[in-house]
Amino acid sequence: MKKYLSYFTNGILRENPLLMLMIGLCSALAVTTSLANGIGMGIAMTFVLLMSEIIISAFRSLIPQSIRIPVFIIVIAAFTTIVDLVMKAFTPELSKAMGVFIPLIVVNCIIMGRVESFSYKRTITESIADALGMGLGYTWVLCSISFIRELLGAGTILGMEVLPESIRMGFFAQSPGGFFVFGLMIAVALAAKKALERKGGSR
């Protein structure tokens, strides 16, 4: 049980795909202009990651080493298509706001990386723990970035007005704000990691 817990917590800070490994950045910066987008992207990504890891892990002994990459791509592309079609049908506004970034889940390095380095070698339950951890790690970072950008840029939280118009900063809603907020978040995460290491010795 403890093993699964450590796989799960791994993705949240220590090996956080966005803040520590710096992979899968494109979608993280592009869609995070509003909190709703951030949550939507997080859920979509977690679904594709979870399902791909389960399938690859279940069939890992049947997939030959030499053609594993094409097989991974097909599995990931299939689930991405499912997400794309479901979102177009049930949340058309969200799907429109994210545009090309839903299809782009297929080339997101996080999924490819986890499938290749983790679930191709591990059991299904271990893969589920890993996928949920990584997905949650991705989602919380996305939510924080989009919360800051929506609050400061548009003065709203999930569409509700909070800040008066006079102190809103359009900078955060546009592209430069994305880079800026993310840069600061990495600085904070690195500082937090250092502090943890100092406290916990070899951790």
Place this chain on the structure above:
Amino acid sequence: MSDLIKIFISAVLIENVVLIRFLALCPFIGMSSDVKKSTGMSGAVLFVTVLATAVTWPLYVYVLAPLDLKFLQILTFILVIASLVQLVEFYLKKTAPALYSSMGVYLALITTNCAILAVTFDVIAKGYTFVESLVYAVGVATGFALSLLLLAGIREKLKIAPIPSFLRGTPIMFIAAALLSMAFGGFAGLIK
């Protein structure tokens, strides 16, 4: 003709693929450590983007659309790009070893470069003709090269710049990218 120039300028500057649209950030961060690496990567991206667009556009318009298989777009495009990159790699290895040794490493990384897949999707979504699509692909790749070289130049300066300790390393790169992105924001409105 003026339409084509408009598409090109807008793809390079106004809708810059990295700094405004946040595509291809992984190579943008990973490959910009020196100018030589970024030139190699830019060359490989230009080559594959144009080639991928030239293959996927006819495939979509003449095969997927008439057969009502549009839902297979993601699956076919990524497979086409992945196998195309492999083919190009084999071909270059065999016929032009010198070019391969300078570009080969980057080719392997390109399959997961989201700018390429995004271009092939964009040209379909925007309803471009074949020629317009190719011009757009060249424009996007040029924009990628431009931003990559700019960041590579900035990073060489950053090595000797006094930086607050908590921003050292990756964070300062994103701050630099934010400033670059603001500069590119100034191009908005260049074309009416």
